[in-house]
Amino acid sequence: MTRPNPLRLGASAPALRKMDFFSGMPDEHLALVARVARRRRFRAGQVVIEENSAADTFFIIRTGRVRITKRLETGEEMLLAEEGPGGFFGEMALLDEGPRSATARAVEPASLLEISRNDFKVLLDQAPLLAYAMMRVLSSRLRGTGALMVAQLQHKNRELADAYRDTITAVVNTLEARDPYTRGHTGRVTTIAKAIASGMGLSEEELFIIEIGALLHDVGKIGVTDAILKKPGPLDSGEYEEIREHPEKGRHILKHIAYLEKVIPCVLHHHERYDGGGYPQHLAGADIPLPGRIISVADAFDAMTSDRPYRRGMQFARAVAELRRGAGKQFDPKVVRAFLGVWRKLARLLKRPPED
Ligand SMILES: [Fe+2]
Numbered sequence: 001m002t003r004p005n006p007l008r009l010g011a012s013a014p015a016l017r018k019m020d021f022f023s024g025m026p027d028e029h030l031a032l033v034a035r036v037a038r039r040r041r042f043r044a045g046q047v048v049i050e051e052n053s054a055a056d057t058f059f060i061i062r063t064g065r066v067r068i069t070k071r072l073e074t075g076e077e078m079l080l081a082e083e084g085p086g087g088f089f090g091e092m093a094l095l096d097e098g099p100r101s102a103t104a105r106a107v108e109p110a111s112l113l114e115i116s117r118n119d120f121k122v123l124l125d126q127a128p129l130l131a132y133a134m135m136r137v138l139s140s141r142l143r144g145t146g147a148l149m150v151a152q153l154q155h156k157n158r159e160l161a162d163a164y165r166d167t168i169t170a171v172v173n174t175l176e177a178r179d180p181y182t183r184g185h186t187g188r189v190t191t192i193a194k195a196i197a198s199g200m201g202l203s204e205e206e207l208f209i210i211e212i213g214a215l216l217h218d219v220g221k222i223g224v225t226d227a228i229l230k231k232p233g234p235l236d237s238g239e240y241e242e243i244r245e246h247p248e249k250g251r252h253i254l255k256h257i258a259y260l261e262k263v264i265p266c267v268l269h270h271h272e273r274y275d276g277g278g279y280p281q282h283l284a285g286a287d288i289p290l291p292g293r294i295i296s297v298a299d300a301f302d303a304m305t306s307d308r309p310y311r312r313g314m315q316f317a318r319a320v321a322e323l324r325r326g327a328g329k330q331f332d333p334k335v336v337r338a339f340l341g342v343w344r345k346l347a348r349l350l351k352r353p354p355e356d
Pocket of ligand 1: 217218246270271
């Protein structure tokens with residue numbers, strides 16, 4: 001029988017067998033591990049290995065817990081795993097001979113078994129069951145890390161999407177503050193456009209583009225003078241021309257913002273007509289980008305049903321009839337059909353009884 005090396009004071013084979021990882025291994029494998037392992041103690045918070053440092057050891061946890069983290073470019077520390085008794089770490093840099101891929105830190109007082117690079121190679125060579133067990137753990141760890149990365153990425157994406165929305169909503173609120181008569185218009189157009197788009201079965205990404213596009217559809221009105229924007233009476237032809245420039249002005253405002261590139265068609269084309277009689281580019285039918293056709297219906301419906309100083313907003317049911325009448329002329333019939341499927345739900349969402 002192989003005796004534990006008294007100089008190394010690592011671990012005995014029976015002690016190793018108590019650890020899950022080693023429980024099914026033959027005695028000679030455990031004896032081999034016991035012979036080469038050296039016991040080391042770490043205080044809570046103490047770093048065991050540091051990311052990017054040179055690597056020449058491998059660790060197995062006897063007692064305590066160790067947290068494995070990786071530093072991101074932003075300086076944040078990302079938690080990769082927390083290992084308890086039987087867990088191991090440090091193998092990657094020994095296998096690929098690169099620097100440490102992560103930092104390991106004891107979260108509570110921990111007793112670890114340390115194995116040198118040379119002994120680690122001997123172990124893998126002479127204890128195939130140990131190598132196989134390690135590969136199994138590594139595979140499941142890889143799966144876990146993959147799932148963790150995806151979850152963290154999704155979380156970051158949600159945070160980023162919320163930040164977009166908040167920033168853009170602040171811009172829109174500033175814009176609407178100039179024109180009290182259209183207060184709430186942008187929010188309602190966004191609600192309606194999203195409902196239509198989701199009724200048409202568009203993807204999450206397309207829905208997000210339409211949401212941001214609807215929020216920003218009139219951003220070009222920032223460039224329209226107050227005298228015209230707030231004029232209580234009818235506009236003369238010159239003033240009307242200036243108002244008609246707002247989609248182009250909107251495109252101009254957004255064109256240098258890379259992450260809003262996909263939103264530009266919503267802004268530029270929300271006043272095109274399906275029959276080609278709209279502006280600014282007189283596009284017709286399917287040549288008008290779909291988000292533009294959707295926002296056009298949402299925009300028209302809200303304009304018809306909102307109160308203005310000089311008139312009361314239309315009843316929902318009447319405005320729906322107007323949209324039906326405009327299908328194929330002003331509006332894409334497919335978009336109007338999708339709207340007809342969601343408008344009663346929308347009436348509830350916008351807190352308006354359909355026949356008010
Ligand atoms: Fe507009």
